[in-house]
Structure formats: structure tokens, C-alpha cells
Amino acid sequence: MKMFFFNGSRCVVVAALAGLSMAGAANAKLSDEEIAQLGMTGTPLTPVGATRAGNAAGTIPEWTGGIQAPPANFKPGAGWADPFADDKPLFTITAQNYQQYEKNLLPGQIAMFKQYPDSFRMHVYPTRRSTSYPDWFVESTKVQAKHIDICPQYAQKNEMCLIDAQPGGGVPFPIPKSPEEAGWNTLLGHYNGTTMDAMGNGALIDSLGNRTDVIIRSREFWPYQLPADKRPSNEWFTQWGGAFLCDSWQIEQPPRSSGLVFGGCMYAQNVDFQVYLYIPGQRRVRKAPEIGFHDSPSFGSDGQRTVSSRWMWWFGGKEPRHSYKLEKGKELFVSANSYKIADPNLNYDDIYGKKHINQDLLRYELHRMWVIDGELKPGYRHLYKRHVAYFDEDTWMGVAFEAYDAKDRLWRMGEQHVLNLYDKPLLRIMGDSQIDLINGRYTTYPYWHDTAGRLTGFGPPKFETTEDMTVDISVYTPQGLRKFGTR
16 A cells, blocks of 8 residues: 655745745746856855855955865774864863854854853864865756746745756755745755765753763665666655655664654655654554654654754744744854764763763864844744754855744754765764753754764764665655564
């Protein structure tokens, strides 16, 4: 029996994108003149739409192509050696001196200095614009940007989807003209490989510093990145304009949750995550619409995270609940090139402190940000009255966020740590943390793949390209999920 579901009124929607001028969202395709601004050399914009030039103060350099080759001490399967290991901190920001640097600090960071003055610190290093891109990704962006568009249903019904998406991936909107377009870039506008199979730890740390390690096997699949002749033909992946992202988590630890596994996909014309859950105690697969939906609790987070803060900001349902503003070029200190966290010899006690992760593992740099600032629309419900997210201009990946509650209190803050895995090259999130500033608890996503892989015996994470895919994609289908859950 096929377990496909279709609702004719559903289209791809960005949960957090909302309240913009509907008329301004259409006709996003770039002209030849605009695309000519993008390039590897000699253009005002980089291939993904970042400003090529450095800043006037000289504290942000020009982008010159990023890391082009692994460092001499890189050994495949042994973590990612730090290509900037000889760099020394320019200065360290602490609770005692943060006011000197306040114009380049995020509200969440300032709150951390105030709340944890004895332990929270930021080591600031020279800015290294290390992001590099495969040649095919650069060319695919130019093709994609000439065709892809936000669907007319957004203007008609406040339901967002994409039309005319081209096979082969790339940045959909390298010169974004609205928060909606920038929002799509944060999901699709970076190359993080075609598939991933990795073990991770989504640790839960309570207000007393007690830790529960939540060990999860994560499998990702990005059909959006595939050329037409490489895309799966199974109806599960071709419906609703084709799958863009498929995701699966299988809990290994703690024992009370072991064996829970979900799998599903989101689509060009249906962003409502079509996900199924295998429950070991019941030995059955059921549809799980709560997974991946707006502000529902993130899977395995003990209610301490919402879906909307995945990757600092995440699509979650068909009807936008926030009104958004977009800001470009804000210069902020953010985590960048924190290669220390990819050391497979780290133990969990090295990473997770009592109040926050070990700040001495992190490297902060001054980078230009795209900022999406969302305010809850009248008449809508969401745990976050305001949600502000920050995206690095060179990667389109989230590096930080703040969430405010109904009383306008700064409630949660998060930081995310992205590395250029230069042997591919591709971009991957290697760790994060989200801190509840009111109850004192913090969580991490199932990252820290090298450490988790070593301690569980799983081994190094598999970040695969189209040429070396080995992940069994049946885990994303309701039929295949039962097989994984009953192993």
C-alpha cells in the first residue's frame, strides 16, 4: 500500500518567512546583467553573492577563493587539521571588557557575558574568508538563478513554494531581493555534500551542569544538489516537484529511547516535512507531522529546542507566522574556522562545560552577516515572539540566533560552528549550542561527529558527494523505515 499523502492546497512554505509585501516577492529570476556580477575573480560579488571586497577598516579582507588545498598535516579519516593553526588571537573578549566591542557583538553574546561572567569568553582571531566552492556549484548557481522563482501561490494565498527549480543545485537567489529569497538560500544556498551518514551527540545539560548524552545516527540526503540523471525515480522522491532535502535520525542512546527512528523529505512544492516514525515498543510506522513543524520540540531535545531554530533558522510549515526584515552586511564577531572542535581525540568532558560549551575550543572572527529579523504577526501563535538569525555572507549558513518570548525577554541564544571540509570541498556544521537564558539549561544538536564516531565505534562521519554516495536512501520512505527500525 502506498502511503503518499497529498493536500492540493499545500505548497512549500517558509515557517519563519512572513509578512512581507506579497507583490515584491515575485519575478525573482536574475537577469544576465545581474548574473555577470557573480564570479570567482574580477566581479563585485563572489559566486554566492557575497561582497568580494574587504571592509574599509581592513579588518575583513577581500575574498580570494578560500582554501584551495588541504594543509600538509591533513590525514583522511583523522579529523580536519586546522589550516590556520599558527594564527594567534588578536584579543579576548570577556565580561570585563565586552563594552569596548559592543558594536560588533550580538545581543545573545552580550547576555552570555552578563549571565556567565566567570566562564564565557570569546577569542577573536584574524578574519579568514576560507569558504571555497566546487566549480560545478559555481556554474549551477548561474543556471539556477536565471530560472528559479517563488511560486505565485505566495502572493495569492500566503503559501510559499518554488517553481522552475533546475537540477544540479546551486544558490537559488544569490542576489536576494526579499527575506523570503534569503530564507531559501539558508536552506539550499550552500554545498554540504549530497549525503551524510554520521554519529552525533545532542547532549542535554541541565541548570546544575548534569549531562545526558543523546547519541543519534543522522542520515541526510540532498536531492536538490543532484543533476537530472542522478536523481532517484521512486515516486516518494519525485512527487510535489521533487524532494529537496531528506532527513533521518535514529536514537542509539539513552536506552529508554533507543530504536526510535524517523525518516522523511521536504519538497519543492510541499515544505511540510513528510515524515514517518518507527516506534519500537509498538513495532509500527506512523505518520509524524509534528516532526519538522514550526515551533514543535526538536526531536530528542527534551523540549529545549524548537524546529524553527534548527540550523539557527528553519522552514517549518506552510503558513508563515512572522513578519520579516532583511539586513545585509552587518559586521559581527561570530564563530568561524573553529577547527579545534573537529579533533577526534576530544572527549565529551572536553567539549561540554557546566553552563556552556568550552569556549577555548572556539575561534571568533569578524564577518559580514545577512540578518533575518522576524516579529510574530497579530493573530498567530508561536513560542518565539521575535526570532533573529544571522547568516555568514560567504556560506549562507546560520552562525547564530536569538529568540524572544511573549514578554519580549531574550529567552534563547544559539551559536553554530561551520567548517570548510577542504578535501571535498564542502561546508559542514561540526557543532552548535543553544542556551536557555531563563532556565539555565543548554543543548547541542547531534553534531560533534568525530568524537561521537570514535566513542561509539561508528568511525568518522561520511560526508559524501554525488560520485561516492553509499547511504541507503530507502530510510527516508515509509516502506523502508520499518526495515531500519527492526534491525
